[in-house]
Amino acid sequence: xxxxxxxxxxxxxxxxxxxxxxxxxxxNFGGKPLVVPLLSIEYKSDISNPIWLHLKKxxxxxxxxxxxxxxxxxxxxxxxxxxxxxxxVGIVGTKTKLALDEYELKPDFxxxxxxxxxxxxxxxxxxxxxxxxxxxxxxxxxxxxxxDFTEHNISYDTIEVYETTYRYEAKRELEDxxxxxxFVTLTSPSTVTALMKxxxxxxxxxxxxxxxxxTEAKAEKLQIPNLHIPSExxxxxxxxxxxxxxxxxxxx
Numbered sequence: 001x002x003x004x005x006x007x008x009x010x011x012x013x014x015x016x017x018x019x020x021x022x023x024x025x026x027x028n029f030g031g032k033p034l035v036v037p038l039l040s041i042e043y044k045s046d047i048s049n050p051i052w053l054h055l056k057k058x059x060x061x062x063x064x065x066x067x068x069x070x071x072x073x074x075x076x077x078x079x080x081x082x083x084x085x086x087x088x089v090g091i092v093g094t095k096t097k098l099a100l101d102e103y104e105l106k107p108d109f110x111x112x113x114x115x116x117x118x119x120x121x122x123x124x125x126x127x128x129x130x131x132x133x134x135x136x137x138x139x140x141x142x143x144x145x146x147x148d149f150t151e152h153n154i155s156y157d158t159i160e161v162y163e164t165t166y167r168y169e170a171k172r173e174l175e176d177x178x179x180x181x182x183f184v185t186l187t188s189p190s191t192v193t194a195l196m197k198x199x200x201x202x203x204x205x206x207x208x209x210x211x212x213x214x215t216e217a218k219a220e221k222l223q224i225p226n227l228h229i230p231s232e233x234x235x236x237x238x239x240x241x242x243x244x245x246x247x248x249x250x251x252x
Contacts, residue, residue, distance in 0.1 A: 003030030004243040008182040011206075013038045013191045018066075022185070022235050029239060034181060036174050037167060038194035043071040044139075044163040047079060051134065051159050055084050058157075059131035060109075062090040062123070064116060064145065066099035068136040071161030073103050092119050094234050114233045115213045120148035129154060138162045140190055142214070164190055171198045179203055183242050186210040187235070189218040196222050207245055209238045 009032045012019045016037045023033035052075065055061075063069045069091075076083060083105070091097055091107045093114025100107060109126070111119040123145075127133075132155040135145055139160055149156045178184060178199060184206055186192050192215060195202065207226045210219050211233040219227055228251055230237030244251045 005029040005031030008246050011181045011184045014187045015039045015041045034177050036177050038191050040165045040167050041067050042163050043074045045075050045161045058134040060088045060133045062135045063096050064092045066095045067162045069099035072136050116144040120145045124152050140164045166194045174198050181206050184208045189214050192218040
């Protein structure tokens with residue numbers, strides 16, 4: 001394995017469980033991962049919601065995050081409910097597909113660009129409008145897909161299966177750590193928001209690597225400096241950008 005990140009420190013801000021695999025990737029390239037999770041993910045849902053007992057009425061279930069996949073199956077297991085075999089599954093991108101793989105399911109729909117806007121547009125173009133759709137969400141999920149479905153008179157329900165909260169207790173550790181890193185990784189709009197809430201003055205001495213069009217838009221809106229966006233929305237692509245920067249290559 002190449003040590004192209006030798007001597008480089010990388011701040012990982014994503015939720016702790018998800019950060020472990022990313023940290024290992026960075027170590028494999030010789031980098032030093034510094035994990036300071038800015039978010040806490042907890043599976044939460046109203047288990048009395050009748051949706052859980054009537055999943056078979058849906059033609060499609062749409063997952064817009066890996067947390068949504070894991071949260072959904074967490075409650076299926078808790079409620080001793082089997083996933084209906086005839087339901088079609090739509091996912092937003094690579095991370096969500098990897099989560100779905102853990103439950104031995106294959107997606108029936110993946111958008112050409114891994115964001116909610118493209119997912120809504122391309123799904124609407126192909127949907128035959130027969131039975132209602134279930135959208136699996138978290139408490140901070142954006143309303144892009146529900147709003148587009150409403151506009152196009154598509155019948156849908158939503159269910160929240162996880163809650164994202166900001167880890168304000170990480171403020172001091174984050175402020176101490178971010179001063180001395182080479183790269184800061186941002187993997188969701190929520191991590192961008194958390195960063196700006198927890199750090200009074202973010203440093204200009206490091207490079208900020210983010211994935212996803214929504215993460216990019218949030219970072220640009222909040223004026224994150226030295227921002228770099230990989231062409232693919234994966235942690236592998238983030239590492240490639242960091243390696244190019246470490247080698248002095250132009251990544252603009």
